[in-house]
Amino acid sequence: MLYAEQQDIAPETWARSCGENGIGRLREVAISKISDAELAAYDERYPFHEDVEWLESHGLQHADIGQMHEEQAQYAEALAGAGVTVHWIDWGEAPMSAYGPMQAMWAPSDLWIIRGGSIIQKTGWHPFSFGRSEFLARWAQHHLGVPVLYTVVGKGVQEPATTMWFADDVWVTGISAAYNAEGNRQLEPVVRRSAGDIDLEVHTIYLSTDRFVDRDSGCSAHLTNAICPLDVDKVLVYPSAVDFETHEWLKRKGYTVVEVEDREEQIRYTPTNTIPLEPGAIFMVKEAKRAVAAVRKAGVEVIEVPNEEFSRIGGALHCRTMRVLRDPGPLKNV
């Protein structure tokens, strides 16, 4: 419980480079040490196990910790093998949210790091998530020297780490259970400042459902479960999970669109939940075989990462990864 004693003080200066503002080569990430704390919400010392239906009403599930360990180790190996520096986040024995035992520590993508610092999200779909982004911001500031750039306040809802860069000059946000208009209103100027002199194009995708993930349709509150960049001119999309205007926008912009065609595969593995290594190379969920094949056919290099258990309990590679630093990448609008 005593993080100050458990972990070293960050030696880095405050002037370090940080952030992902595009799809340039991934240099540095943080992922979570998996522990039994992932199961705390089901612990009998709390009353919450008595209503599993409520506990899992947004799609998160009880985890097999052993298998998660194994898959996380393989992911770390794949990242390191690609030359990415991997930091490990230790959540302690029993991290607590504002309203009970914290859940989904395996998903450190709750902190978004862009040029200049991190953004603390304001979550919108489960009480046990209040406090996760805040923990990560404090952790990243102390251990990685990443200052906090902005906190979403007021009645804004924004989970910005699940918004998406398609290029250094194209940022995609959403409206859903995870993002509302006020959250976007607050965040957009912060992102524009972070982008510096780049003429930033902002596109908003209107997502469906009133929950994190709908396991019948494969639709979700997070953009990352609906669409992702593969290259500066290629995207992978689950067509039924994004609005018509987005399809038109993709067409207008000249994107090559690879589709997730298998509904069952979408429900089980959310194939768009990926991490770009660099333009034209991507980490994908190994089990999403049809989508992996379609992406490869589009000329994109795929690094497969086992994600069976993470997928079963509610997330995939993007969720599992706090992106700390990327190189500048290509522009789309040139």
Added chain:
Amino acid sequence: MPTFFDDYQSQLHDRRWTWDDIPFYEGKGSRQSIAPLHHLDYLDVYERVYGRRIGANGIGRLREVAVLGNQDEYGAVLEAEGVTVHRIEGDQAPDTAHGLLVADGGAIAADRTEVLAHWAFWNLNIPTLLTISGRGAVAEAGATVWLAQDVYVVGLSAAYTRAGVDQLLAMVELTSGVDELEVLTIHCQGRVPFDRTTGASAYITNLIAPLDVDKVLAYKAGIDTATLLWLERNGYDVVEPAFAEHVGSAVVNLVLIEPGRVVMTAEAPETLARVRAAGIEVIEVPGTGLRAATLEILRDPGPRRGDR
């Protein structure tokens, strides 16, 4: 050393949780609706997240500050006033208590104050709400002034540019918790941080300070006429510092304990006499630049503009 965060985590872990702790729980088998969560204001949830009240908006009673570890005498004076005083000390501690504005719910950091922001977050669980950023954006957030819960004073000068002030105000307005925030913008005079020949200053904390809900100490020659007119029209008594003490001891740079009670430098006897003559209780301490030496963390809610 356990931090505030560690202690709060222990409290959360050890408490007896019930379904009543879950906001908007609608009964067994129900689904957690997103609608009420989307309606929550940050001010409704931050105390549960961080385990503490945060914010020194307004001029209510001062409850909590941080000062540098070497400020023993000053710290003791504040403690004698019932203020909790944290000492900023240690190998990796920042070398200043100045630079952050601790607003309701968290800190607003000027550029180059990340070390102090880190100290506050790590040790006291005070998150950063905003770091002023972007080309041409400068706002010394810690050197701004509250005259009431709903009256906030910023400046335009070498210490605050329009781009920086716009960012600062957007966050202050979102977290102020008042329906209508009156913002005064002092157009500071001159080009340098503190012109000791004329008394002009780029920092408004050297130019104006609250003494009570209807009284301020203000160096008029450093403040634009529109601001002075606003003070007059809104019924403020303006006490002026003695010129030599303003330029010599930055006497306006004071700390308000509560309306009608302030801590001021002992090096300005003539100004202190004027302030006392206005009915204000003054606690004298050695040293100058008291406001700049004090990270104000928490105040009680205080009077609004109309509360006279």
